[in-house]
Amino acid sequence: MGARSVGTGTRTVAELVQERWDDHRPGLWCEGRALTHHEVAAGAAARAALFAELLSPRAEPHIGVLLDNTPEFPLWLGAAALAGAAVAGINPTRRGPELARDILHTECRVLITERTHLPLLDGLELPGVRVLVTDTQAYEDLLAPYADARPEPGPATPRSRYLLYFTSGSTGAPKAAICSQGRLAAAGRSLAGHFGVRADDVHYVCMPMFHGNAVIADWAPALTAGAGVALRRRFSASAFLPDVRAYGATYFTYVGRAVQYILQTPARADDRDNPLRTGFGTEAGAVDAAAFEERFGVRLVEGYGSSEGGAAIQWSPGTPKGATGRAAPGDDLAVLDPLTRAECPAAVFGPDGLLLNGHEAIGELVNRGPNPFEGYWRNPAADAARGRGGWYWTGDLFYRDADGFLYFAGRTDDRLRVDSENLAAAVIENILARYEGADAVAVYAVPDPVAGDQVMAAVAGTFDPLAFEAFLDAQPDLGTKMAPRFVRVLDRMPVTATNKIHRARLRREGFRCADPVWWRPVGEAGCAGYRPLSGADVEGLVERYRARGREELLLR
Structure with a gap:
């Protein structure tokens, strides 16, 4: 980033x-x-x-x-x-x-x-x-x-x-x-110059430092400029503004979910009384970014950078609502069909701003020029996949408008990004496969109404919600972000012509499918486990996506 x-x-x-x-x-x-x-x-x-x-x-x-x-x-x-x-x-x-x-x-x-x-x-x-x-x-x-x-x-x-x-x-x-x-020193110098970081600035590091976000985009530019660093042990929405004021923080990095949590804290008349100049991050979304600036008087600068360093998109004044920006200087970015390697046509938007030709405009973001990707540790197969044909394939889906602005549209493979954590579907599947009632399991991402993804699982076999909840609680290697938000129960898993699980179909249908779906609503008081997803629940969810400008992600 x-x-x-x-x-x-x-x-x-x-x-x-x-x-x-x-x-x-x-x-x-x-x-x-x-x-x-x-x-x-x-x-x-x-x-x-x-x-x-x-x-x-x-x-x-x-x-x-x-x-x-x-x-x-x-x-x-x-x-x-x-x-x-x-x-x-x-x-x-x-x-x-x-x-x-x-x-x-x-x-x-x-x-x-x-x-x-x-x-x-x-x-x-x-x-x-x-x-x-x-x-x-x-x-x-x-x-x-x-x-x-x-x-x-x-x-x-x-x-x-x-x-x-x-x-x-x-x-x-x-x-x-x-x-x-x-590369890290160069990234720090680049960001310090881009944001005008000075020695008297204070960078507030509230994102976890085991992630590249905090080290590359927050700590490194502070080190380069000789700025101060204020740490928060773990992110706290309620402590955000008191910390910013106490430390005199002028800059912070974020991911979208954190911005939403901050906006959910009670508003005060003096919220704009703070020293912040800039927030830099990703996945905040246009609605929340505008609400954050209105409430706190701080502009959030959205950026995109492949974690591995192979591609970057730079926001600039005039970037349309919903767009991430244009290619950073020196990058030859293209949106390609991964099968034909041909460039996808420009996006076409309706009067309401919704993408009309997503089926042909959405492709994988590829950097065809020189890039600083330095590989993976002891993983030559992954190196080859990322740099196939001499180009850097980001693994992320985008579409581009007629003016060259790029819009993020998801991920090409079975990765999920939940609360800013990157998860591999196969790891979660291996755990859920232990469930006694499961004949087959598939795990895939459905878009979150605010930012990133939520975990959805399809289970072929028998499903008891209480037993499944107890099963999840008993798994020692189930990470805190891995439990499915939605569980689709079917008699038989859909398969392709080659007898592989038809993941594309499962993702496309999401939670709006003919089979029974159980879910655990986010933040619903008194809901400790899974309950059936009703038609009213689906309508309420779609309205949440619409309010955040993310409804089109349900149509992919």
Whole structure:
């Protein structure tokens, strides 16, 4: 995600950390604790020295970080930069074997965590992994010998592997996308320039730092400009405005669901009394973005950037309602039919603004020019799929109007994005297949009325809602975002001519189908489990999509 497409720069993140050594201004705040830029650089140097002692010479220099947004997260980001190491952000919503797989796949020999997350590691087989628990005396004792360390030039180069951040694929486990020090430093410089970030700014980091959103789009530009960083351990809508005022925050990043939660807090007459200049993110939607600006006096800048760095779309003044923007400078973006590789025709809109020719205008967004995609960790098949034919295939669906503005339309494969979490349908299917009444299971995305997706499952066989609810509660590897919102119950799964599950048909029919559908309404008081989806429920849902300008997504 970025203001423009960036390649591997000539600077390193390590150099940016070193530059803060002589800066004694306040630079990092979290939960009543404040550190100067100098103290952050010194803390990073101490941790880099500790890591060098702990790492075996034969091991990959990878650090797993399983933390909330505490000061330890940016301190270890700085440490990894100085040590020429890579940070793998470990997602605490993952569970059981899937969580262990993420740690072991990225070959993390050191895992940084805190006491609140230790129960997630109970019973996991993590051979060769040294676990450091930050909020303990043992951890402080380990760091003590390195208190005088300085951020000296280390082994880092612009091409040094720096981030391994997970992005879901259409089948199997998440892939770990690679980001080098040079690319992150270049992204930080690009965003700082685009938004005019100054040294006296404060960036509010309320999105989880194990995601690229917070590190690439919030922390990196602050580091580049010498701006301060204020952390919120976990996102809180009610704490958003008090935090912004307390820290004097001028910039933040978001995902659409967070914006909706903030707008749901009670409005006050003084909401516009805040220091924010800009919010930068994705999936807020035109309706919520306008409501946010009206209420808080802050413009939200929507952006699109492939997580892997292969394509970016840049908003600019004059971007039509609902559009993301045009291709960023240097990108040769096209909307292509993935089978024929031919360009899709321009979108045609009706008087009400609805897309009339989605069946031919919607295609996959492809960057046909040079791009900074750096591959996935130990996944050559995924590398080849992403870069087939010498072009970068984003895996995202778009359509383009006659003026070249691009509109996001979904995803090409079986990925789901729920509350800003990327999920793989196959992983959820493997869990739901254990349900005793299921002869066959298919999991797929239906659009969320506000942003992203919701999980829908089709179950062929017998279905008991109470038993299914109990089954879900008993699954140790079912992540917190994976439980289906809708369950379609059918006698037999629809199949294609080659006897594969007809996923396209299931997605197209969604929850408006002839078969019984059970659902769990979002936020409905007293509804602890699944209940039948009625005709009135469907009408109410469609009205919610219409109010948010997302009804056309139900028609794909």
